[in-house]
Amino acid sequence: MAQVIADRRDVDFVLHEQFQVGDLSKHEIFAEFNKKVVDMVITEARNLAVKEILPTQKVGDEVGCKYANNEVTTPDEYKRAWDLLAEGEWMALARDPEVGGQGMPETLALAATTYFTGGNMAFMLCIGLTHGAARLIENFGTDEQKAMYLKNMYTGKWTGTMLLTEADAGSDLGALTTTAVKNSDGSYSITGNKIFISSGEHDLTENIIHPVLARIEGAPEGSRGISLFLVPKYFINDDGSLGDRNDVYCTGIEEKMGIHGSPTCSISLGSKGNCKGWLLGKENKGLSQMFLMMNEERLMVGGQSLSCASSSYLYALEFARTRVQSAALGSKDKKPATIINHPDIRRMLLTQKMYVEGMRSLVFYVANCEDRARTTESVEEKEKFANLVDILIPICKGYVSDRAVDMCSLGIQVFGGYGYTSDYPVEQLMRDVRICPIYEGTNGIQAMDLLGRKLGMKKGQLLTDLMDEIKKSVASAKEIETLRDLAEKVAGAAEMMREAAAHLGKTASDGEIQKAFAHACPFMDIVGDVTMAWMLLWRATLAGQKLEKGAKKKDRPFYEGQLKSAEFFVRSVLPVTLGRIASVTDTCGAAVEIDADAFGGK
C-alpha cells in the first residue's frame, strides 16, 4: 500500500531541511524537542492517524451524527479514537504543560495534527474548537476560571465550542441579539439562539463548555457592546464535580454537504429561563477578545485544507500508478499503460503535488514564525515574525482553502468516473474540504482583511517584511545556475504584486473603495500565488544545493521532484498571476457599477 494522508519524506523535508525545527530545542522553552523527539512525535502521530483515526472517516460520513431529543450521538467508532487521542495526550500539543498541554513548538504540533486531521477532519474539528475555547479562557479567564476549565479541556475530558453566529448575525456579529442580564451572585442569565455551532452537543465527553457572545443589558449597540461568557452544559461544583444541567440545549443539527461526522448544532440558551453564564474577560470586549484567537483558528483551517488536499493527492497518485487504461501516446507496442503515463494525468498530478508542497511549507512556515517569535531575544525579530504571521494568515486560510478545494476536485478528476462514486475517498474529501473557504471568516472576509487591514498596518511594514523574506530566498536561488531564471521570474512577480497592492490602496483612498474591494479576492490570489512561488523556489534551492553536493541515491528523486514543482509553478502558474495583476491594476468597476436589477433573474 502506498502512503496515505501525507508523504512522510515531504513532512520531514519541511520540518528539518526547510525550517530546522529541531534547532528550536536550543531554546529552553523547547529544550525537550530535539530532532529525535520531533521524529518520534511525527512517527507516532502518523501511526495513530493511519491505524485509528483514518478508519473513522468513512463511518463518520456515512453514519454521521444523529440528533434526537436535544441530544446528539456520534458514531460508536469515535469513542475509541477520542480515548486514544486523550490517553496519548495528543489534544493540546503546543500548550503550556502547566495547564494540560505538551509545550511543543507550534510547527511540530501542526505537523502532527495535520496527520490526525487528514485521518478525519470532521472528527478532529471538535478538538480544534475545544482548543480555541480553552485558549480564550487561558488568555482572558480569571485564575479561578483557568483552574476550573483548562486542564479538563486540554486533556480531552471536556470539550469546548464557540457560540458566535445567529440566524441574522453571521459575518456581521455586531447584529447579534443574545442577551445577558447580571444576577446578584455575579453570574449572568443568558437568553438567545445560536446556529452553526460545531460540536455544540455530542456524547464524547461528560461536559461541554460554550464561550458565548452576548450583549449585556444596556450595553451599546453593534460590535462595541458585545461580551463573552462561559456557559457550561453542566454546572461545576466547587470540588470540580459536575452539578446540575444548565439551560443550554441543542435543538437540531444541520444536514450538510460534507463533514457529516461533525455535528453542526443549533443551540438554545435560556429557553426555560435558567441559562447561567459567567463573564470571560472584560465587559463589551467580547468581540475583540474573540478575534485575538482568530489567527490560531484560521491557521487551523489552513491545516485542515492542507490535510484534505494532501490526502486527495496521495489517493489520486496511487490510483494513477495502478489504473491501466489506453496506451501511452506515441508508444510503439500500443499496450495499455497505467494512467500516470498520460500527459493530462501527469499535469493534474504535478499540479496537486506542487500546491500540496507549497501549502505545507506555507502553513508550517507561519507556525514556525510563531515559534521563532517566542524564541528570539531580538525585539525587531519578534516584531518581524509577528508581522509575517499577520500578513500570511489570510493566505493560509483564504488562498490555501480555495486551492485545497481545487486540488480535491483534481483528485476526483484523476479517478474519472470512479472518483465521483463513494467507493473511493476522494469525493468525501471534496465535500469535507468545501467548508474551509466558508467558516472562521469566509474567504471574502479574508481578502478584505488582507487588503483593508493588513496592507495598511504599521504603514505597510507587513508587506515590506514579506518582500524582504522573498528577496532573501530569491538571492539564494540565484546562486544555483539552473534556478536563476526561475528566481528572476519570482522576484519580478513579487515586485508587481507590491505595485498592485499600492494601486488598490490608492484606488480605495481616492474614493473608489467599492471598486478596490471588488478586487480583494483576486488580489489575495496574487499574494497567494507569489507566496506559493516563493515557498517552492525556497524548496527547490534546498534541493538544488543537496543535489550539487551529491545527494544520496534514495533522496535524488525527491529533490529532483522539488525542482520540477518549482519549475512547473513558475512557468505555468506565475504567467497567469501576471494576468491577474494586470486585471487588478485595470480595476474594472463592472461588478460594483452594474445595477442590481441588471443581474436579471426577476
Next chain:
Amino acid sequence: MEILVCVTRVPDTAENEIELNSAGNDIERDDLVYSVNEWDNYAVEEAIQIRDRVGGSVTVITVGDDESDEILRREMAMGADKGILLSDDAFEKADGQGIAAILKAAAAQGSYDLILTGAQSEGGAGEVGGMLAAMLDLPYASLVVSIEESGDNSVKVGREIEGGTIEMNEISLPCVLSIQTGINEPRYVGIRGIRKVANVDIPVQSISELGITDSDVSSSVKRLDYFVPDMGEGAEMLEGDDEEIIDKLIEMLKAKGGIK
C-alpha cells in the same frame, strides 16, 4: 521477572509499495518507511503486561545499524525499561542463524527469565526464535497466543495450532517464546512515553564486546533470487459491495452444486 524482547526494524508494509530491486535479489529499500516489526510489538506489549503483573524489568534488544535506535526508543516509549543496540559492520551479512548467534551472545551476558521474539518478521521465515532457544539450550514454544505465570518457576503457554485450536503447555523458566499477533492489543505510544525516552542513552555493543567472531555471524544461506510469481488462471475476483459479493457467491455455489 527479567524479560528480554528481541525486536527488529522492517519496512512498514502498511504504507510502502514493495518492489524488487533491479538486480532481483532483494526488495528496493531506498525509499521505504520503516517501523518496528508488527509481531515484535505484541511481544513487547506482552512483556510489559507481565512485568506490570509480577514485577521485574523489560529489556528490548535489536541487531541493526544506527537507525535501529529509533525502534528501541519507540518500544521503550511503550513501556520497556531498557534498550540494547547490537551494531557492527560484521552483522550486516548475518542471516537468521547469524542474528540468533548475535542475540544469544547478548542474552548470555544478562540473566533473563523469559526471552520473547515476534513469531516472524518481514522475511516470514520465523526462524530466529527457535534458533536462539536451541543455541541457549532453553525450552521453546512458537506461535504463542497466551502466557500465564505459574508460581513454580514456569509459565503456562497457549500455542495457536491448526484449525483454530489452542494447545496449552507448561514450560519451565527460563525459556524462549515467539509471540503471535492477537495475543494482546499493543498500546500506542503517547507523548508521555516519548518524553520519557527523549534523552535516554541506549548502549551499543559491537562484535568484540559480545565475544563472538565474524565466523559466528557469517551467512550460510545465500539468497539466489526474488521474483513475483506469474499470475495463475482459475481465480475469479468477485466485485461489488458485501451484499452483491455474497449474492454472487451463493449463485456460483448453487450453480456448481456446492449448495442446494
